Structure formats: C-alpha cells, structure tokens
Amino acid sequence: MAVGKCIFPPMHQVSGIRLGTCNAGIKQSERDDILLIEMVEGGQCAAVFTRNAFCAAPVTVAKKHLGRQPRWLLVNAGNANAGTGERGMQDALRSCRELAALAGGEAAQVLPFSTGVIGENLPIDKLTAALPKALAQLAGENWSRAAKAIMTTDTVAKGASTVIEINGRPVTITGISKGSGMIQPNMATMLAFVATDAKISQPLLQRCLSAAVEQSFNRITVDGDTSTNDACVLLASACAEAPEIMPDSEEYAVFSAAVQTVCQQLAEAIVRDGEGATKLIRIIVEQAENDAEAVLVAKTIAHSPLVKTAFFASDPNWGRILAAVGRAGLENLQLEQVEIYLDDVCIVAHGGRAAAYTETAGQAVMNQEEICVRVVLGRGRACQQVLTCDFSYDYVRINAEYRT
Amino acid sequence: MAVGKCIFPPMHQVSGIRLGTCNAGIKQSERDDILLIEMVEGGQCAAVFTRNAFCAAPVTVAKKHLGRQPRWLLVNAGNANAGTGERGMQDALRSCRELAALAGGEAAQVLPFSTGVIGENLPIDKLTAALPKALAQLAGENWSRAAKAIMTTDTVAKGASTVIEINGRPVTITGISKGSGMIQPNMATMLAFVATDAKISQPLLQRCLSAAVEQSFNRITVDGDTSTNDACVLLASACAEAPEIMPDSEEYAVFSAAVQTVCQQLAEAIVRDGEGATKLIRIIVEQAENDAEAVLVAKTIAHSPLVKTAFFASDPNWGRILAAVGRAGLENLQLEQVEIYLDDVCIVAHGGRAAAYTETAGQAVMNQEEICVRVVLGRGRACQQVLTCDFSYDYVRINAEYRT
Structure with missing residues (x-):
C-alpha cells in the first residue's frame, strides 16, 4: 500500500506520441508487461541513465542509440536483462532490430529498457513475438495502460501531467514512472518516460531534463541501492503549435519549471510506493x-x-x-x-x-x-x-x- | 540469538587490573549496569573514539582526560548521555569527580563511558550512589561479570583473551566488548575494553591500538550507523615480568599481532550478535x-x-x-x-x-x-x-x- 492518496491523475495526451501495451508472458502473469512508445518523425529525445558501473545491456544499447534520432522506446517488465553478459547485449540489440523491421525504421532508432529480476536471460522470443500486438495497440490515449505495464513490485501506477502556455499556445507535458525498491537513483530513477509536444532542440531538451532529474529523481531514496537499469527519457514531438523554445528565454524557464514539476511528482510517487512504506x-x-x-x-x-x-x-x-x-x-x-x-x-x-x-x-x-x-x-x-x-x-x- | 556458537571464553586475569560491577538502576532491571575498571599506578592507557561529530558528553570528557595518566574507567549501560548538551557534560564530569574522591585520585584520571538510549539525561544521582558498591567489588577475576554489565541490546556477553610470550615471559591480553546495533564503527566500536600487563610506552601502546582497531572494529558493520558513543580502550598495567616492549622490535610485532587478534575476536562477536542477525x-x-x-x-x-x-x-x-x-x-x-x-x-x-x-x-x-x-x-x-x-x-x- 502506497503512502497517502495515490490517485492516478488525468493524463493529457501528447500530440505526436502514441503508446501500445500487451502481455508477452515475461512477468508470469496475465497483465501487460510490454510497453511501446512511438514518436512522430522530427521529434527530439533526451535521456539520463544509471551511473551503476554494472549497467544493464539495454542501458548500454539505449545510450548508444540516443544520438540516432530515436523514435521508439521499447520497455519490458519482469526481467532486467542485467548481469547477462554478451548474450544480454545480443538480446537487447535483437529486440531493436525486430521492432524496427516491423515499424519501418532503423534499429538504431529504438531505445530498449528492461526492469525486473537481475541475472536471468531475457525471454527474447516471447518479447519479439509480442511486438506486432504492441504495435497494433498504438494510440495517444494509452498513458494509464502504459503506466501499469511497466510496474514490477509497484503497488500503484504512477503518472503526472500538465499543460502550460508558451506564447499563448498550449504545450503538454505528460509522464509515467515505475519503481519501488533498489531506489537511490543516481543520474536517473528506475524508469520514467516523459513526453511533450514542445518544439525544442535536442541539446536544450537534454539540458532541461538533466536539471529536472537532479532536483527530482536524484533527490529520492528508498533503500540506497542504485539500480543497474535506471533511466529517464524525455521525448519532444514538436507537434505543438507553440513556437520553438529557445535557450535562455522566458519560455525555456516556464517549460523547464513545468518539466521539473512533472519529474518531482513522478519521483514522489515512487517514494510513496516504496517497498513496505508506511510513511x-x-x-x-x-x-x-x-x-x-x-x-x-x-x-x-x-x-x-x-x-x-x-x-x-x-x-x-x-x-x-x-x-x-x-x-x-x-x-x-x-x-x-x-x-x-x-x-x-x-x-x-x-x-x-x-x-x-x-x-x-x-x-x-x-x-x-x-x-x-x-x-x-x-x-x-x-x-x-x-x-x-x-x-x-x-x-x-x-x-x-x-x-x- | 547470536549467529554460531558464542561461548564466552576462559578469561585470563591481567595483573594490575581489577574490575567491579553493580546495579545502579539505570537500565531499569535487576542486572548490573555499572562497570568500574581500575589499573595500578604506573600503567599506560590508549584509546580511540567515535568520529561522529555529535559525540556524547562522556566521549568528550574521556578524550580530554586521556593524556592525564588515567587509572579508572567508569562505564554505565542504559543511558548514552548523548545529545544532552551542557547538562550532559556536567553529569559526566561529576561522575569523574565523585569516583576520584572515593578512590583517592584526580578526576582527570577517570575516563567515563556511557551506552544506551540517546537524548535522555543521565540519572547521575543513581550512578554516583552506586560507586561505593562498585569499588567494593573490585577484583581481578570479574571479567565475565564486566562483559555482562555493559550489555544493552546485546544477547550474549563478548570476551577474548590470550597469553603470549615476550622474551620467554608471559604477557596477557584480555578484553570485552559490547554492541549490537548502530554499528558501523569509524575509528572504534561501540565499547571495547582491553587490558594487558605488558610494559610499553603510551605512544607505542596508542600506535598498537590504532592499527588493531583499523583491522577489527573498523571492518565491521551491522547497519551502517556510527554511534555517538563508540570507544575502544587498551590499558597496559606494566605488571608483567617481561621486559618493556620497544618500537620496531620483534616483540612489538608479536604483541601487536596478539592485540589485533583479540580486537578481531571482539569485533566478530559484535557482528554475530548484530540486531536480528541470523547469518x-x-x-x-x-x-x-x-x-x-x-x-x-x-x-x-x-x-x-x-x-x-x-x-x-x-x-x-x-x-x-x-x-x-x-x-x-x-x-x-x-x-x-x-x-x-x-x-x-x-x-x-x-x-x-x-x-x-x-x-x-x-x-x-x-x-x-x-x-x-x-x-x-x-x-x-x-x-x-x-x-x-x-x-x-x-x-x-x-x-x-x-x-x-
């Protein structure tokens, strides 16, 4: 039971962002354990990752793909694909290749994420077999299902969403997170995926995310253990009608404050759902x-x-x-x-x-x-x-x- | 229940060292909660203390008195006299004064030690009222009773004892320790009192103790919490017939190795008795x-x-x-x-x-x-x-x- 009222908030859809979930049988239950997030062409992606030296195979792959105009985030719960050596790397890369082939992109445009038990091989055949179904589910309204699909020991789904104005035009920021134990994020939390329709350059988006993470996910701890799989991603689809957000502008200040607030809400939700937490x-x-x-x-x-x-x-x-x-x-x-x-x-x-x-x-x-x-x-x-x-x-x- | 067989070992008496215990009613039980250790004139004393900035009043006083040829260690269980501000300092000093008056020495020759709950005032009247009885109990054979008197959440008494040969003559090293929680000693453990009859200068005794503590009490942890009251004392009564131990000698090597072994045994006993430990x-x-x-x-x-x-x-x-x-x-x-x-x-x-x-x-x-x-x-x-x-x-x- 999480501490306090943990009502999943109304989630504003983010134009240019679609989400699909399905059950791949990785988590040994009927619930969805695969999440696919797709961004339209022309968007930007920023991310921060765990500083644990033993970072998981998907983290290594995601870091490498980050500079290649990513359009897809592929997440599985139930298996961390960490401590799995060369086999783990091959599995992570194969998941990117197979998704790209189905979705019509390059493997390097896919960032893979895994969360769950450490040290067991990823059931890659189950995962890839589920990809067509996840693709078929893609829709802008699936944020709540997405938040549920990435849960492991979490007892509640975690989301935050806000709409701000940039030059009189609405810009949406919506995100989900998961995490309950092995929580002392260092550079990023367990997993958090935030999306906005803002127009913004990749370097500025990265700067915005890094600052927000420092004051949110890097300021929470459940047990002092930094996970091997921590990651936080911020997608910007550029689909909003508001003009591009420029460095050192008033608009940037408003936007980055809102991103920080969403990250803080997602981080606080993780602590409230800390393993065994009563306070x-x-x-x-x-x-x-x-x-x-x-x-x-x-x-x-x-x-x-x-x-x-x-x-x-x-x-x-x-x-x-x-x-x-x-x-x-x-x-x-x-x-x-x-x-x-x-x-x-x-x-x-x-x-x-x-x-x-x-x-x-x-x-x-x-x-x-x-x-x-x-x-x-x-x-x-x-x-x-x-x-x-x-x-x-x-x-x-x-x-x-x-x-x- | 401590892990493994925790048999209290046979304790060799240390000539020149006497111990007395009694019940002062501090720990709210019938058992002894006061320990007094007396060393003959002419002995040396070395000690290491907690590095916690909020060190307890008795630690502050003991540090100050260490250079004044201490002859008495006064220990109480049940109250740490920590976080007690100026009143705590006055209480610690008064316990030294009253003991010195009864024993015929200077207040500065008494090192006070307290262990137990933090933040409550020391029941100083109860403590001083018990001093005559503790003095009356002084005897060389009381090591086992001493080990029991300093216990708090400990479930077993902890002791170690050895006799080595220095130039063909026996030298005894005997010690006791207590501790179970708030254990990540940094410079010393909760409380450990070791005595030897060796003849050795104070600087060399201090060097010997510091090296031994580094490889024993500073290498154990129960919960990562460094106590406000950690202290480890090594008394050397100079009553053995063996010649004085000189720096950089083969005898020093033998002696310091034996002190380290005794400290390691006392430290291991603390971990075995770690709060709730099963392994x-x-x-x-x-x-x-x-x-x-x-x-x-x-x-x-x-x-x-x-x-x-x-x-x-x-x-x-x-x-x-x-x-x-x-x-x-x-x-x-x-x-x-x-x-x-x-x-x-x-x-x-x-x-x-x-x-x-x-x-x-x-x-x-x-x-x-x-x-x-x-x-x-x-x-x-x-x-x-x-x-x-x-x-x-x-x-x-x-x-x-x-x-x-």
Whole structure:
C-alpha cells in the first residue's frame, strides 16, 4: 500500500506520441508487461541513465542509440536483462532490430529498457513475438495502460501531467514512472518516460531534463541501492503549435519549471510506493555551505536503518536523527549551531534536546503519515530536499520473498 | 540469538587490573549496569573514539582526560548521555569527580563511558550512589561479570583473551566488548575494553591500538550507523615480568599481532550478535588498487538492504551483489575483469553470470549460517575484509520497539 492518496491523475495526451501495451508472458502473469512508445518523425529525445558501473545491456544499447534520432522506446517488465553478459547485449540489440523491421525504421532508432529480476536471460522470443500486438495497440490515449505495464513490485501506477502556455499556445507535458525498491537513483530513477509536444532542440531538451532529474529523481531514496537499469527519457514531438523554445528565454524557464514539476511528482510517487512504506519522510537541510553537503546530510538521515525503523514505529527517537547528522562527515560542524525540527517542533538546539521539546509534541508529529524533518546547519545558505520512506517489516518480507 | 556458537571464553586475569560491577538502576532491571575498571599506578592507557561529530558528553570528557595518566574507567549501560548538551557534560564530569574522591585520585584520571538510549539525561544521582558498591567489588577475576554489565541490546556477553610470550615471559591480553546495533564503527566500536600487563610506552601502546582497531572494529558493520558513543580502550598495567616492549622490535610485532587478534575476536562477536542477525557474512575484496577502494566496495555490499534481506531469505540473488559492486563508485571499473564468489562457487565472471554457475550450488552456500562473499576486482593487489550480518524481521522489530 502506497503512502497517502495515490490517485492516478488525468493524463493529457501528447500530440505526436502514441503508446501500445500487451502481455508477452515475461512477468508470469496475465497483465501487460510490454510497453511501446512511438514518436512522430522530427521529434527530439533526451535521456539520463544509471551511473551503476554494472549497467544493464539495454542501458548500454539505449545510450548508444540516443544520438540516432530515436523514435521508439521499447520497455519490458519482469526481467532486467542485467548481469547477462554478451548474450544480454545480443538480446537487447535483437529486440531493436525486430521492432524496427516491423515499424519501418532503423534499429538504431529504438531505445530498449528492461526492469525486473537481475541475472536471468531475457525471454527474447516471447518479447519479439509480442511486438506486432504492441504495435497494433498504438494510440495517444494509452498513458494509464502504459503506466501499469511497466510496474514490477509497484503497488500503484504512477503518472503526472500538465499543460502550460508558451506564447499563448498550449504545450503538454505528460509522464509515467515505475519503481519501488533498489531506489537511490543516481543520474536517473528506475524508469520514467516523459513526453511533450514542445518544439525544442535536442541539446536544450537534454539540458532541461538533466536539471529536472537532479532536483527530482536524484533527490529520492528508498533503500540506497542504485539500480543497474535506471533511466529517464524525455521525448519532444514538436507537434505543438507553440513556437520553438529557445535557450535562455522566458519560455525555456516556464517549460523547464513545468518539466521539473512533472519529474518531482513522478519521483514522489515512487517514494510513496516504496517497498513496505508506511510513511513519507521529507528531509530538508537548510543553511548548508553548499548543495553537496546539504544532500549528503539529508541522504545520511534518509539511509539510516535506525532512523527509518523509528519512523515505522512512530517513535520520536530524535537521538537517531542527531547521530546521523553527526556521522555524515561534515568538516568543522558546530554542534551548537545545529537545529533539528520534526515539522514545526524543535527537537534539537544548542547541541542537545531543545529546552521546550516535549515527547508529546514529538509523538504527535510522528503519528502522522507524512513527516518533515528539517535540519538547520547554520553554516551557509544552501538548501536541499530529499524524499524517503520508512523501513518496515514489509520491506524485509518483500525483499526476502522477491524471487519465490 | 547470536549467529554460531558464542561461548564466552576462559578469561585470563591481567595483573594490575581489577574490575567491579553493580546495579545502579539505570537500565531499569535487576542486572548490573555499572562497570568500574581500575589499573595500578604506573600503567599506560590508549584509546580511540567515535568520529561522529555529535559525540556524547562522556566521549568528550574521556578524550580530554586521556593524556592525564588515567587509572579508572567508569562505564554505565542504559543511558548514552548523548545529545544532552551542557547538562550532559556536567553529569559526566561529576561522575569523574565523585569516583576520584572515593578512590583517592584526580578526576582527570577517570575516563567515563556511557551506552544506551540517546537524548535522555543521565540519572547521575543513581550512578554516583552506586560507586561505593562498585569499588567494593573490585577484583581481578570479574571479567565475565564486566562483559555482562555493559550489555544493552546485546544477547550474549563478548570476551577474548590470550597469553603470549615476550622474551620467554608471559604477557596477557584480555578484553570485552559490547554492541549490537548502530554499528558501523569509524575509528572504534561501540565499547571495547582491553587490558594487558605488558610494559610499553603510551605512544607505542596508542600506535598498537590504532592499527588493531583499523583491522577489527573498523571492518565491521551491522547497519551502517556510527554511534555517538563508540570507544575502544587498551590499558597496559606494566605488571608483567617481561621486559618493556620497544618500537620496531620483534616483540612489538608479536604483541601487536596478539592485540589485533583479540580486537578481531571482539569485533566478530559484535557482528554475530548484530540486531536480528541470523547469518554472519564475511566480505573479502581482492585485487583492488588500494585498501580504501577495497573497503569501499566491501562496505557498499555490506550496507545494501537488498543484499542483506536476500541473505536473510537464503536467496542466492547474486544480481544484488553485482549491483552493489557496480554502484560503489569505482572509476574505470572493468566489468569483464570482475569475479564474484559465494564461498568457492563462482557466480559472476566476464560481466555476467558465470558459465558454470547453477542455482543449486548457490543455494547450498546461501543455506549456511556463515557465508563468504569474495569479490575479485582485477585492478591491483590490495585486499580487505569486512564482516556484517543479514537484515531480518527482528532487526525491524528490535529497533521499532527499542524505547517501548
């Protein structure tokens, strides 16, 4: 069960973008496990990928194809095609070739993506056999089905959608994501596919995506494990009537802010659906010397199993938060300057428990389903935010039973 | 329940060292929660402390007193006196003053240590009221009672003891440790007290301890959380008949190797008793460019909740180990060079699953209570080892219920 109300939002169709899903039998269930996204000719594609050195075969192929005017994204759930060596590369390339032959393009115009169990060979025959059906399903309205088709341990489908105005003309940004465990994206999240009908050059689209990912998918963590398959793609079909978005323009500022918002909504949905999550924890670190140390402190708190189990128990055991701040490794941290808050309740000040703190006040915050931890370092002006969830029995159960 | 047979070993008494324990009512149970260790005049003391910036009040005081010819170690369980601000400092100092007055020494000759819950004031009146009784109990034979008195969430008492020969004369090294959660010592473990009757200068004793800690307590992790109270002390009473141990001598080599062995045994005992542990995992990283990168890779594996839950489930989900190696952040890691073994079973080679690997072989290793993960990086000659345990339902239970 995801934390909070996770209503799948109304999804605005993106002109120039069609989606098709079907069941290929990879995930051993009746549900769709293949997603195909097609963009019209003349669109642009930007992407960011996992920094895990053991990146999966499809990630390697997608990186290589990114510069070749991609028009198709081919995604399968149920198998990550990671740790599969040369065979995995051949399988990923074959999926591109077969799709291109059916769709009338070049293999290099297909970006492949896989998510699921690591270390088992991709059932490539099942996958390719399903391609004609996925192609036959292509339609602009399939965003909700697409979001469901890429789920693995996810319990809810994840989507975000907005329409902005560029020079008085509407521009749509719509995206989906998946992810629940092995979540500490570094460069990108598990999988997220965002599309817009904006007209924009590829370099500017890439810049926009990289900035948005840094403030969204790179600011969430469920368990600190960076996946081998993380990827986030932004397609721009250029089908909107609005004029082309130019660098350093006001239009770019509006557009990139909207892309960032969609990415943040998709990222937050992943944390809310974190494996076994019962609470959403927003960690804000203020008055840091720079962004890097703010993120470091926030992630040290976010990764502490002791902090996460205390949140699960709704226990205002603030000593564990203080200990995590202390071990984050900041040079010359002045303890007397540090303040820590649970929502508006000050728990730590002047190097110890805040004078006015009461366990009742702390407990009231901890009982909530969504909690904000705010750390004021008193060292500078940088501020960063990281989202995470708690650590429950169900996290252990889900991951102990994952392959059974 | 600790992993494996955790028999408390026969403890050789250390001449010049006496120990006394008693119940001060700090831990809310009938058991002893105060330990007093006394060393004769003329001995030397070395110590290493936590690197957590929020170190506890007793750590701050003990660091200050270390250079003042300490003769008494005063330890309480049940309260960490951490996050207690100025009041905590005053309490720690008062405990030193009161003990010194009773024992006939200077306050600066007392090193205080506390372990237990963070953020609550030390019940200083209870502690000082118990001091006369602890002093009355002082005896050389109390090592087993001492090991029990410092336990918190520990399920077994932890000790190690050895007698070596220096120039044909016996020298004893005996120590105790405690710790079970909030364990990723950085510079020292939770608490460990080791004593020897060797004659040795303070600087050489400190060098010996620092080297031993680096290869023992700094190579274990339960949950990646570095405590605010970690400390490891080595007392040398100079009461042995063996001649003084001199720098760079063969005797120093023998002595420091024995100290390291005792520290490693005490450190391993902590991991075996890790909160909720059902398995002991020995992670060896070989052929690294340097020690630092070997430790980095080993600790990335050791801290991965996904790896730890897979071990709990006895699931040979080696993809999670591979993913952890990949995200450790090594520059220019050549995947084709990397090999990963579970005991003697090769699971990863040439960038993917080893050709000869079978799930049956992997499962057989995973079913064991003690498992060795060996990662061969193929980059150099450095080799380091880290010990950890698995991640179970009980870890969540213990830490969710810690304060209830």
